[in-house]
Amino acid sequence: MRYPAMKLNKRSTSIDLTLYLSSSLLTGATLDQFQQSLVQLGPEWASQLHLERVGEPRLEIDVKRTGAIRDVVFSKGLERGDLYRRLQQLDVSRPATRRFGSIELRGASRELTIVLTFDDWVFCPIGQAWIPGNRLDVQMRSPVVEGRKASNWAEGSFAHWCSSLDPFFAFAYTIEEYYAKNMSREGGGLRAIGVDISKYLPGLYWLNFFGRPYRNLIGDERWVSAPVFRTDQCGGGYILQLSDTPEDWHLPEYETSEESVRRHLGEEYFFTRSNPGRKTVSPFDLPQLQAARSSVQADVDLDGIVREIRIKKRAD
Numbered sequence: 001m002r003y004p005a006m007k008l009n010k011r012s013t014s015i016d017l018t019l020y021l022s023s024s025l026l027t028g029a030t031l032d033q034f035q036q037s038l039v040q041l042g043p044e045w046a047s048q049l050h051l052e053r054v055g056e057p058r059l060e061i062d063v064k065r066t067g068a069i070r071d072v073v074f075s076k077g078l079e080r081g082d083l084y085r086r087l088q089q090l091d092v093s094r095p096a097t098r099r100f101g102s103i104e105l106r107g108a109s110r111e112l113t114i115v116l117t118f119d120d121w122v123f124c125p126i127g128q129a130w131i132p133g134n135r136l137d138v139q140m141r142s143p144v145v146e147g148r149k150a151s152n153w154a155e156g157s158f159a160h161w162c163s164s165l166d167p168f169f170a171f172a173y174t175i176e177e178y179y180a181k182n183m184s185r186e187g188g189g190l191r192a193i194g195v196d197i198s199k200y201l202p203g204l205y206w207l208n209f210f211g212r213p214y215r216n217l218i219g220d221e222r223w224v225s226a227p228v229f230r231t232d233q234c235g236g237g238y239i240l241q242l243s244d245t246p247e248d249w250h251l252p253e254y255e256t257s258e259e260s261v262r263r264h265l266g267e268e269y270f271f272t273r274s275n276p277g278r279k280t281v282s283p284f285d286l287p288q289l290q291a292a293r294s295s296v297q298a299d300v301d302l303d304g305i306v307r308e309i310r311i312k313k314r315a316d
Helices: 031-041 068-077 082-090 150-165 175-182 212-218 219-222 246-250 252-265
Strands: 015-021 100-106 112-119 123-126 129-131 135-140 167-174 205-209 230-234 236-240 294-300 305-312
Touching: 015 068, 015 150, 015 175, 031 068, 031 112, 031 150, 068 100, 068 112, 100 175, 135 150, 150 167, 150 230, 150 236, 167 175, 167 212, 175 246, 205 212, 212 219, 212 236, 219 230, 219 236, 219 252, 246 252
Parallel strands: none
Antiparallel strands: 015 135, 015 167, 100 112, 112 135, 123 129, 167 205, 205 236, 230 236, 294 305
């Protein structure tokens, strides 16, 4: 799973949009709808759209051709490396027919980076957590996008994608806000917390979209009366905006608004860093996952060649 980049830039705000999609990107017309939206929302950036991969020449994508992004997803995004193929041989219980992967898209400038993650499964098991298998991540690393202030472009694009792509949840935030709420260094290293969608939503942010599952779970009356800066019905759900600008996330009044909205909607639906183990509620009836019984270690050289694979069984 690809998490938002954590390199913080003190001189300018970096904004990300994340959409958790309700169906697989590998079926239906969603990829074509997404391609059309890129032409509409970012015509200059998309004029030089290409696939970005380390160690490979860039692959140009002609957004004027219907199905161009879909073709890249199926030809490049589903490719498997030597390590995966050898693990598949060692563990025949793995469902070989399941398709999943991701692609990173770049354009004519460094204003945007877009990552598409796709899977036959809408929800994927990672360790003991269920995470969304199909998502759109849009990273803005410039104060201006397509000639507009980045936050203004983000607002318009967020509403457009929530209406057209039918996510069950989506959110927009500064990297600093996400880092403060959903990243942890406890136990060494850096890991995301609050991402198990079978238990709760990851939090509340500058922009939030709640799709049909949450609209039905919580009820329209609470959505339209939420004490926020702005509430809009959008597609099959609601957009809740906590503040005029994403940079306000660290202000006391923003925190007060966030707490008020959480209490109004129901604190049981959200992950909170201050009390991560409390009882929570989700609209998704997903089975509880058991701890992995084995771990895998692999020795890979600089050329990407797998030299050795070791599987360590967990002692009961």
